[in-house]
Amino acid sequence: MSPWLILLVPLLIGGFVLYRRHIRRRRRRALLAAPLTPQQRAVVEKLVPLVRRLPHDLRQTLEGKINLFLDQVTFRGNNGVVVTDEMRLSIAAQACLLIVNSPVWYDTLRNVLIYPSAFVTNRDTHDGFVVSEDRHAMLGESWARGPVILSWDQALHGGLDPEDGFNVVIHEFAHQLDALTGHTNGIPILRKGQAYAGWEKAMLDAYHSHVERVEAGYATLIDPYGATNHEEFFAEAIVTFFEKPRALRREEPHLYSQMSQLLALDPAQWD
Secondary structure: OOHHHHHHHHHHHHHHHHHHHHHHHHHHHHHHHOOOOHHHHHHHHHHOHHHHHOOHHHHHHHHHHHHHHHHHOEEEEOOOOOOOHHHHHHHHHHHHHOOOOOOOOOOOOOEEEEEOOOEEEEEEEEEOOEEEEEEEEEOEEEOOOOOEEEEHHHHHHHHHOOOOOOOHHHHHHHHHHHHOOOOOOOOOOOOOOOOHHHHHHHHHHHHHHHHHHHHOOOOOOOOHHHHOOHHHHHHHHHHHHHHOHHHHHHHOHHHHHHHHHHHOOOHHHOO
16 A cells, blocks of 8 residues: 555545534534424423423523434334324423533433333342342333433323422433433532532432431422432432422522522523
């Protein structure tokens, strides 16, 4: 091979890679700028009425992010589920609420798996040197780099009722948000200027108070499942942030403030 070809090949490869990146960036910008069709918008507003509360500029941003999400993610039905456009739009809208005003993105997510209802997974449990496999019924599951697995009946119900404090899609995508650091531990990528010390104190104070109330048998604003560990508390707190924002701001003002900074949202002010 001539010296010119030796030099030319890597240049051609590099140029091709840069061209592909340019095309992807241009496509991304176009998707983010594109509105939903009137038919798609009607489906989203019907199945996820929470989006009706968003300020006008955020609703436009949400539509672009829904477009990008639908372009990136493949939805796969399991156990007889036939995936419809309504399913895709409902799940995408709920997932994108978390990042509607944030620069972060679900970069590694490529697949959402949908079951008709609760699904069974196998989990290893350890007792000393003994490892046993147990079967658990699940409503949702999130893996650090994807996929997200959802029960459709619960995903549908969570979207339709924006005030009951239960939303499996927001819960599982809160785990996706948490995992962007490389660890799912209740410490997400904080907003620029947001101090870790403030986040840690607000989260731990609220978590310990929540665990005490759950263990004492008292009613809690945040779902009792949040007492499981820090990451589940983070996920359930985000659900409460969206679905019961005024109550969360009243009962846990420091936690609400930190989440408001993290997501650059203030749902307690939405009509």
